[in-house]
Amino acid sequence: MSGVFVSTTINGDSVEFSCAADEPLLDVLRNRLGMTGSKEGCGTGDCGACSVTVNGRLVCSCLVLGAEVGGATIETIEGMADGDVLHPLQKNFISHAALQCGICTPGFLIAAKALLDKNPDPSEEEIRFGLAGNLCRCTGYDKIVRAVQATSKEMRGA
Amino acid sequence: MVEVHLWGALRPLAGGALSVNIEAKNIRELFKKLANEYPGTEPHIKRGVAVSINGKIYRDNWDTELPENAEIYLLPRIPGG
Amino acid sequence: MPLDTSYVQKTLKQVGTRPLRPDGLDKVTGRARFGADYNAPGQLIALVLRSPHPHARIRKIDTSKAEKLAGVKAIITSADLPDLTNGDRNMRDMLENCMARKKVLYDGHAVAAVAAIDVTTARKALKLIKVDYEILPHVTDVDEALKPSAPVIHDDVFTDGVEPKPTKPSNNNKRASFGHGDVAQGFREADVVVEHSFKTEQTHQGYIEPHSCVANVSPDGTGELWVCTQGHFVYRNQCAALLGMDISRLRVTASEIGGGFGGKTHIWTEPVALALSRKANRPVKLTMSREEVFRCSGPTSSTSIDMKIGAKKDGTITAAHGVLRYHGGAFPATWAEFGAMTAFACYDLKNVKSDSIEVIVNRPKTAAYRAPSAPMAAFAVESVMDELARKIGMDPVDFRIKNAAKEGTKSSYGPVYGPIGIGATLEAAKNHPHMKAPLGKNQGRGMACGFWFNFGGQTCTDINVTPDGTVTVAVGTIDVGGSRASIGLIVAEELGIPYDHVRVVIADTSTLGHNDMTDGSRGTFSTTMACVAASRNVVKELGKRAAKMWDIPEDAVVWEDGHAKPAGSNAGNFPPLSIREIAAGAGNTGGPIAGHNEMVADGAGVSFATHICDIEVDPETGRSSVKRYTVIQDAGKAVHPTYVEGQYQGGAVQGIGWALNEEYIYGKDGRLQNAGFLDYRIPVCSDLPFIDTMILEIPNPNHPYGVRGVGETSIVPPLATVANAMSNATGVRMTHIPMSPPRVLKAIDALKKH
Numbered sequence: 001m002s003g004v005f006v007s008t009t010i011n012g013d014s015v016e017f018s019c020a021a022d023e024p025l026l027d028v029l030r031n032r033l034g035m036t037g038s039k040e041g042c043g044t045g046d047c048g049a050c051s052v053t054v055n056g057r058l059v060c061s062c063l064v065l066g067a068e069v070g071g072a073t074i075e076t077i078e079g080m081a082d083g084d085v086l087h088p089l090q091k092n093f094i095s096h097a098a099l100q101c102g103i104c105t106p107g108f109l110i111a112a113k114a115l116l117d118k119n120p121d122p123s124e125e126e127i128r129f130g131l132a133g134n135l136c137r138c139t140g141y142d143k144i145v146r147a148v149q150a151t152s153k154e155m156r157g158a
Numbered sequence: 159m160v161e162v163h164l165w166g167a168l169r170p171l172a173g174g175a176l177s178v179n180i181e182a183k184n185i186r187e188l189f190k191k192l193a194n195e196y197p198g199t200e201p202h203i204k205r206g207v208a209v210s211i212n213g214k215i216y217r218d219n220w221d222t223e224l225p226e227n228a229e230i231y232l233l234p235r236i237p238g239g
Numbered sequence: 240m241p242l243d244t245s246y247v248q249k250t251l252k253q254v255g256t257r258p259l260r261p262d263g264l265d266k267v268t269g270r271a272r273f274g275a276d277y278n279a280p281g282q283l284i285a286l287v288l289r290s291p292h293p294h295a296r297i298r299k300i301d302t303s304k305a306e307k308l309a310g311v312k313a314i315i316t317s318a319d320l321p322d323l324t325n326g327d328r329n330m331r332d333m334l335e336n337c338m339a340r341k342k343v344l345y346d347g348h349a350v351a352a353v354a355a356i357d358v359t360t361a362r363k364a365l366k367l368i369k370v371d372y373e374i375l376p377h378v379t380d381v382d383e384a385l386k387p388s389a390p391v392i393h394d395d396v397f398t399d400g401v402e403p404k405p406t407k408p409s410n411n412n413k414r415a416s417f418g419h420g421d422v423a424q425g426f427r428e429a430d431v432v433v434e435h436s437f438k439t440e441q442t443h444q445g446y447i448e449p450h451s452c453v454a455n456v457s458p459d460g461t462g463e464l465w466v467c468t469q470g471h472f473v474y475r476n477q478c479a480a481l482l483g484m485d486i487s488r489l490r491v492t493a494s495e496i497g498g499g500f501g502g503k504t505h506i507w508t509e510p511v512a513l514a515l516s517r518k519a520n521r522p523v524k525l526t527m528s529r530e531e532v533f534r535c536s537g538p539t540s541s542t543s544i545d546m547k548i549g550a551k552k553d554g555t556i557t558a559a560h561g562v563l564r565y566h567g568g569a570f571p572a573t574w575a576e577f578g579a580m581t582a583f584a585c586y587d588l589k590n591v592k593s594d595s596i597e598v599i600v601n602r603p604k605t606a607a608y609r610a611p612s613a614p615m616a617a618f619a620v621e622s623v624m625d626e627l628a629r630k631i632g633m634d635p636v637d638f639r640i641k642n643a644a645k646e647g648t649k650s651s652y653g654p655v656y657g658p659i660g661i662g663a664t665l666e667a668a669k670n671h672p673h674m675k676a677p678l679g680k681n682q683g684r685g686m687a688c689g690f691w692f693n694f695g696g697q698t699c700t701d702i703n704v705t706p707d708g709t710v711t712v713a714v715g716t717i718d719v720g721g722s723r724a725s726i727g728l729i730v731a732e733e734l735g736i737p738y739d740h741v742r743v744v745i746a747d748t749s750t751l752g753h754n755d756m757t758d759g760s761r762g763t764f765s766t767t768m769a770c771v772a773a774s775r776n777v778v779k780e781l782g783k784r785a786a787k788m789w790d791i792p793e794d795a796v797v798w799e800d801g802h803a804k805p806a807g808s809n810a811g812n813f814p815p816l817s818i819r820e821i822a823a824g825a826g827n828t829g830g831p832i833a834g835h836n837e838m839v840a841d842g843a844g845v846s847f848a849t850h851i852c853d854i855e856v857d858p859e860t861g862r863s864s865v866k867r868y869t870v871i872q873d874a875g876k877a878v879h880p881t882y883v884e885g886q887y888q889g890g891a892v893q894g895i896g897w898a899l900n901e902e903y904i905y906g907k908d909g910r911l912q913n914a915g916f917l918d919y920r921i922p923v924c925s926d927l928p929f930i931d932t933m934i935l936e937i938p939n940p941n942h943p944y945g946v947r948g949v950g951e952t953s954i955v956p957p958l959a960t961v962a963n964a965m966s967n968a969t970g971v972r973m974t975h976i977p978m979s980p981p982r983v984l985k986a987i988d989a990l991k992k993h
Contacts, residue, residue: 020359036276037269039497041447042529046916049447077269086267094263097881100720100889102266103273103448103497125925132925135916137445137498138720139885140892141924163653166415167400205329208694210654214941215692219839231653234576236692238759239444239501239607239951 004067010035011079019066026050028066029076037077037106041135048134051107051114052076058114060133077106080113088151089113098147100138108134112148120156124149162188162230164199171198185209186220188230206235242772244842246938246945253732254944257881260724261743262495274451274467274494279522282453283312283354285515286361287508287525288368289535290343290350293601293909294377294392297341297370300351305367310360313519314368316351320514323483332570334481336604337510343372344392344569345603346910347535354515354523377601377909381566382543384410384600392599396571410599412571417579417652418592425558425590429549433626437619439958439976440902441541443533444608445893445921448497450536451526454512458520461488466509469499469717470756474506475748481510482517492747493717500893501607502537504756533914537606538903540565540574546619554633554641558590559583559651563616566598568605573597577612581955582620583651584690585661585847587644591651601909607758609890610691610951614897614958618976621687621959626972635686635963636669660873660937661688661847667933668849673869682855682866683968689848689955693948695840696755698769701746702730702777704832708819710734710777713746715754716766720885720950722757725878729767729944733774735801736818752837760948763878765840771943777834784828785816842941843948848872850891850956854964861984863965865895869931875939875947887953888930894957896922902977 003018010033019028024043029035029052038061041049045060052061053075061076080087089112092098099105108131115122115130122130127148128141136144163177172178178195182188188209193200209216210231216222224230265271302314317340324330334340339348351368355361376390383389389410397405400414426432452466462484468474471493479486496503512525527536545562561582565575575595582593593616628638643665644650646658668674668686678684701713712730716722723743731738755761782796785803789796795810796803802815825832853867870887877883900920904912913919938945962973971986 030275031278035269036272039273039448040275040526041449041497042916044529044915044917047447047529081268086264090267093267094259097257097260097721097885099263099266100882100885101446101448101496101498102262102271103446103495105266106269109267128925128927132923135447135921135923137447137500137893137921138889140888140922140930141927142888142930143881143885145924145929165653166417167413170402213650213654213657214842214844215654215694216841217694217696217839219841222841229655233580233653234573236577236580236694236759237501237504237607237611238692238694238756238761239504239609239611 006066006070008069008072008074010074011076021067023066024062025064025066025069026061029061035076035078039103039106048111049104049107051110051134053110053114058111077109080109087113088154092147092151096143096147096150098139098144104134104136108136108144116152116155121152160224160228160230162192162232165233168199168202168232172196182224184220184224185218185222188224208233208235242838244768244941244943246940246942251732253728253738254878255880256728257879258724258728258738260721261727262723271495273448273497275526277453277465277494278524279453279455282522282524283356283519284358284361285352285354285512285523285525286365287349287511288351288365290339290346290348292343292372292374293346293379294375294390295343295372296375297339297343297350298373299371301369302351305353305364308360308364308367310356311353311364312356312521313354313515314351315514315518319518320481320510323481330480333477333506336570337507345535345601347531347603349511352511352515354519379600379602379905379909381541381564381598381600384566384598392569392601396599411596412599413573413597415576415579415595416592419649420590422558422560422590422592426549428557430552431627431630432547432549433623433630434547435623435972435974437544437546437622437974439542439615439618441538441602442608442897442901442903443538443919444500444502446498446500446502449527449529449532450503450508452509452512453522453524454509454516455522456513456517460484462513464489464491464509464513465494466491467494467496467503469496469503469719469758471717472715472748472753473756474509477506478509478513482513490747490749493745496717496719499719500609501611501758504758505537505606507536529916530914533919534911535603537604539608539611540567540605542615544615544619546623548623548627550627550631552631554631554638556586556588556642559588561593561616561619563593564596564598565612566600566602566605568602569599570604571599572605574605574612578616580652581613581690582616585644585688586642587648588651593651609893609954613689613691613955614894617687617689617955618958618962622962622972625685625963625966636665639688640665659845659847660935663935663937664847664849664871664873667871667935668851671851671869671871671933673851673867673931676867678853679855681858681968682853683964683966684851684853685960685963685967686849686851687956687959687963689952690845691952691955692845693764693843694759694761695765695843696761697753698765698840699752699754699837700766700769700773701751702773702834704777704818704822706822706825708817708822709740709742710736712741712743712770713751714743714766715746715751716762717757718745719757719762721879721882722762722766725763725882726766726770728878730770730774733771734777734818735799760950761843762950764843764942764946764948767878767944767946768840768942769836769838772838773834773836776836777832780832780834781818781821784821784825784832787828788816788824789813844875844939844941846873846947846949846952848952848956850960852960852964854961854968856965856968856983858987861980861987863899863983865927867928869933870953871933871935872949872952873935873937873947874949875942876936876945877934878944878946880934883934883949884932886950887932890951890953891930891957892922892927894954895961898958898961898976898978900977900979
């Protein structure tokens with residue numbers, strides 16, 4: 001049984017795993033590494049629930065192969081908080097009720113962080129288009145956008 | 159004595175009547191007496207119905223009281239999403 | 240003593256505030272466990288083989304090659320799910336929907352299932368199963384299915400509700416009528432009559448989390464099920480029945496749920512997983528793919544509605560008649576009836592009639608979708624209402640206010656209304672700043688009303704005071720959107736302790752009595768009612784213990800601000816005892832302190848909403864964008880206002896998606912063409928503005944805190960609200976939902992030609 005051996009960095013930790021050649025990173029994270037924070041909503045890159053960053057770039061982990069991430073730096077939802085200190089986005093998502101069922105939340109947080117990392121002072125339109133790759137069915141996006149706005153303000157010290 | 163209005167599906171089972179008069183103090187008595195007089199209604203009642211009492215819609219809990227002269231409607235059990 | 244559920248007005252300290260929800264931390268860190276986030280040691284992975292045909296007889300299923308494949312531990316077909324339903328048609332249809340028996344009835348209908356050591360092996364095994372089909376003609380359209388030329392899907396279904404009883408089987412399984420008065424006469428009295436036929440396409444609840452479960456059945460007939468569901472008790476009862484297990488031998492633990500909206504109120508894959516586990520004698524994990532969810536879980540009905548309303552020049556409606564054709568998918572069901580019941584519920588009508596026609600088609604078994612059947616009916620009614628208002632020359636809001644139902648109105652579905660909120664929402668809409676905001680080029684504004692029933696149901700809760708005086712609350716109603724916070728607030732309010740000292744958990748089916756599903760907007764309504772009762776039992780017990788500690792009679796103790804106090808100076812001069820102090824002494828005073836309640840929560844009260852929408856339409860492409868949206872709805876009492884707003888916003892956006900873009904597209908081959916999020920287009924962030932909400936609080940007299948059901952009603956008005964806005968923006972009456980760009984463009988071009 002052939003497999004691929006991969007050595008990579010996830011949330012700052014060195015991680016090694018074996019996976020099938022055609023196995024998505026999402027499956028590696030969830031099934032081999034027990035990191036179930038990233039979710040599968042569609043498996044085809046349409047919903048963003050599996051969002052992670054690879055070398056600082058926002059991707060759908062269902063569209064990235066486990067075999068591709070050797071030597072890369074990966075960030076998932078599990079690494080967003082600093083120990084027990086939540087990232088301001090996480091804190092504001094809770095306080096602004098930017099989640100109802102919560103299944104899309106990890107993906108949104110990763111995407112929102114990627115957005116603010118690139119653009120610390122986005123307009124409402126930039127936020128909406130920046131998050132257009134993440135689907136939410138519960139909230140209608142209203143409180144999600146407000147939470148990101150509040151976070152951007154807070155992080156800029158505005 | 160309460161006047162019990164039947165929804166469409168129940169009417170042919172009660173001889174076509176739009177409503178029937180039943181002596182009942184609570185939902186349990188209502189169901190029992192209705193099933194006694196019109197046995198065809200029993201399977202519908204068993205499957206579950208909603209009971210409107212003076213405009214408020216209730217489930218089919220037997221203890222729910224029927225005030226004297228209340229307007230009672232038997233309605234299909236309503237699903238939710 | 241049963242709880243007196245009447246509303247009592249009082250000063251509230253906690254209810255109405257906005258604390259953080261208890262499951263929030265886990266959900267923003269990825270720690271929360273949803274359906275697919277659990278794995279059992281030694282588990283097998285299951286996959287389902289599904290029919291590629293919309294209608295076919297199964298001649299033979301040959302699993303022999305698949306069974307020989309190394310790593311395959313069990314394969315099942317309907318032979319492994321014997322019919323134990325004993326004449327219960329509903330249960331039998333449920334069983335057949337889980338696994339096809341003699342025929343496949345829709346594209347994606349399950350035919351067999353495999354459990355193997357990994358997904359690769361399972362996939363290989365599926366390919367090795369040979370099914371011999373005899374393809375039959377199919378029909379997927381609700382109107383086509385009623386034609387005499389249509390293939391009849393079930394030969395044992397005869398139209399119910401027609402006299403004399405038909406002898407020929409039919410795709411029309413039921414007819415019913417509601418209403419009162421004489422519509423023919425009413426139309427004769429009208430000065431203006433508007434009549435249209437409408438069509439709405441099939442949509443899916445669109446929850447982001449696919450169905451997923453882990454089933455584990457032992458040889459002794461006990462079983463465990465981990466599953467995302469809106470109702471783990473109902474799932475337990477139904478799975479146990481289908482598998483021939485005693486209910487108490489099946490323990491179901493509900494995961495966090497990633498959305499349901501009615502689509503996770505029915506079992507579908509769970510009996511398959513249980514049957515596989517039983518056969519393989521190992522845990523089995525079964526997770527649906529997104530394609531399977533769209534293709535063959537439980538979407539809502541597509542409909543065809545004829546609507547006719549007549550009014551006098553002064554705006555009084557004289558007659559209203561609707562004929563509603565809805566399908567239940569491939570099995571006999573009742574959905575049109577609820578459309579018929581809700582269609583005219585907002586109005587005070589002397590002559591009204593709604594006829595419901597239930598239809599069977601070769602599509603998946605329809606499931607509830609948030610206020611099921613109501614949005615489509617409201618679309619038809621409110622579109623005609625708008626046009627009528629325009630023809631009479633009356634403001635659309637005023638037209639509705641003039642005809643709005645109120646206390647004492649005989650509803651179109653029968654009963655006379657008690658106090659209701661439609662008037663309040665309309666007045667609020669009329670005076671809302673949204674109505675006065677200026678409109679730009681190619682923009683139009685529309686409004687519409689909606690109604691939904693809401694209900695209560697069987698609810699069981701357990702409150703335990705722990706040795707340090709903090710409190711755990713075990714409930715059985717699934718939390719779909721934050722209700723644990725609201726429940727915590729109610730218990731904190733009742734006990735007089737801080738919200739942070741109350742911890743709410745969802746119990747599994749073995750640790751609590753039966754609870755109905757979270758549907759019908761009953762989650763917060765029912766559970767808070769039961770928790771009020773349970774809390775008061777706790778308070779009584781705490782009082783008893785304090786009395787013991789003070790050596791005074793039980794009735795000499797009162798409970799105030801989270802403390803036991805002597806009832807008066809005669810009772811004694813004791814400093815108040817906190818819940819913590821009483822709990823510390825529990826071992827001496829009688830053991831663990833708890834309060835429990837089982838009830839049928841009832842009297843949830845009907846609810847009404849009015850929505851306003853501004854839409855901009857590009858006349859060259861037909862593309863539209865919602866510029867502004869306002870939801871006005873009565874919540875009775877918003878226990879946690881933020882979560883009530885969230886329900887309003889979420890329901891409205893689902894409605895907007897339904898109105899503008901979402902539809903199931905079936906090919907001539909009877910197969911679903913767009914079974915994925917790319918081509919089944921739900922709203923994304925960039926499609927929408929902020930959704931403004933206005934919570935009206937007209938207390939529900941049947942709940943101690945005045946709470947009404949809130950979760951569903953906000954999906955009812957949007958189809959019509961958006962359609963009315965569209966009509967005002969373009970000058971065209973849209974009668975086909977969704978109003979996607981090609982449809983809008985076609986309509987605009989047709990108008991231009993005239």
